[in-house]
Amino acid sequence: MSDDDAERPLKRHKPQHEHQETNVTEIERSPDFWFDDGNIVLQAGPTQFRVAKSMLSRHSSVFRDMFSLPNPTSESTVEGCPVVVLAGDTNTDWKHLLAVMYPAICYDLTKPNIMTVISVLRLSKKYDLPAFRKESIRRLRGDLPSKLEDFRKLPVAGWLYLGEVSDVQLSRTIALAKELCLWSILPAAFYGLIESIFNHDGSYRPVGLSLADEISLLKGYARLTRLNTEAPNRAWLEAESPCVPCDDCLFRTLCRSRCASLRSTLQAQQAGPGAVFSGWDENWSDEFCGPCIKAAKEAYNDKQLEIWKQLPSFFGLPDWEELRKMDLDAGE
Structure with a gap:
């Protein structure tokens, strides 16, 4: 959307006679958002919506300012309601927005589709x-x-x-x-x-x-x-510098043996790339003493945090802090 479009998002419908208001082959009336007591007709693509000015004005400063201006005498109407063509908008977007403005169910707790x-x-x-x-x-x-x-x-x-x-x-x-x-x-x-x-x-x-x-x-x-073959499990299972057994281990020989066994098991598994941020598997805790479990979890979580900090760079993006500063509402 260009800057000019952003400044002029609304268009008055071209003047036409009342009997030319609806062309059934091109324009359709929304079956869900055509209210008899509506006093404005919005047209997005091939669909017209008859709604209340007051509802739009309540939520939108753009419509509030528009409705504060006198209507042109030559303005086209449908059933006595002025028609506003919404340049660049789709009827699908407006159906979604009006469904939020005019909910059909009281206390609807369903999660909205993305x-x-x-x-x-x-x-x-x-x-x-x-x-x-x-x-x-x-x-x-x-x-x-x-x-x-x-x-x-x-x-x-x-x-x-x-x-x-x-x-x-x-x-x-x-x-x-x-x-x-x-x-x-x-x-x-x-x-x-x-x-x-x-x-x-x-x-x-x-x-x-x-x-x-x-x-x-x-x-x-x-x-x-590549990371999934090395981390975050490598952070605590690496044979050269394992954190299991830890310094406070209660059963060093047993924990060392179980660590080697689990390392072989996990290396044999073919987990997808999405497993990098998988949670700690509590089944692993059954293999070790309390101090070793604590040390292993800390190493596992620390490695995941290290990878998370790098995640934007994997997709050629700036770091997290810069991305948050770039957000449209960063200054709000």
């Missing part, structure tokens, strides 16, 4: 809907965090704040993050995509990324694949 969040975020930036923008960003950052401690809070399967997410949706999220300057979610989005689309045998399924993003993804995959 595509809904993307649509709401895109329009909330263009039309200045701060509450919608803030909540959309909160959910995206919640499931695509920039801090390892927040990443570790995510469930093994699924998301905390979003509904089911597919490969294609993650690809679109990467594109949106660049479009709307949400840079800090990019590393976790790339990493999530790697977890999702690469099988354990290393096969790859294209997901519709741009060429530049696909190159970044493949470079990150290569880095993570």
Whole structure:
């Protein structure tokens, strides 16, 4: 979107006679958002939405300013309502936004689809809907965090704040993050995509990324694949400098033997690149004494934190601190 488009997001409908208001072959009325008491008709693509000015004004300074101006006398109308053409917007984005403005269910606790969040975020930036923008960003950052401690809070399967997410949706999220300057979610989005689309045998399924993003993804995959053979397990299982048995070990011979056995087992496993940030497997704790378990966990977590700090660079991005400074709301 150009700067001119950002400054002029709304267009008045071209003047036409009342009997020419609807061309059934080109324009459709939204079955879900056409309210008899609405007093403004919004047109996005081929779809018209009849809603209340007051609802739009309540959330958007752009619409509030627009509605404060007198209507042109030659303005086109539909059923007595002025028509506003939303230049550059899609009907899909507006369906998602209006579904949030006009919820059909009281106390709906379902997690929104990531595509809904993307649509709401895109329009909330263009039309200045701060509450919608803030909540959309909160959910995206919640499931695509920039801090390892927040990443570790995510469930093994699924998301905390979003509904089911597919490969294609993650690809679109990467594109949106660049479009709307949400840079800090990019590393976790790339990493999530790697977890999702690469099988354990290393096969790859294209997901519709741009060429530049696909190159970044493949470079990150290569880095993570190499790391997975070395860390974070290598941090405490390395034969040359193991932390098991530790200095305070209670059963040095037994812990040393179990460490060697577990090292062989893990080296034989073919874990995918997404395993780099997998949580500590409590089954490993059954093998060692208390002091060795503590030392091993500390080494494991420290190594994961070291890799997490490097994660943006795997995809050709600046470090975490710089990415957070680049975010659109960094100064808020």
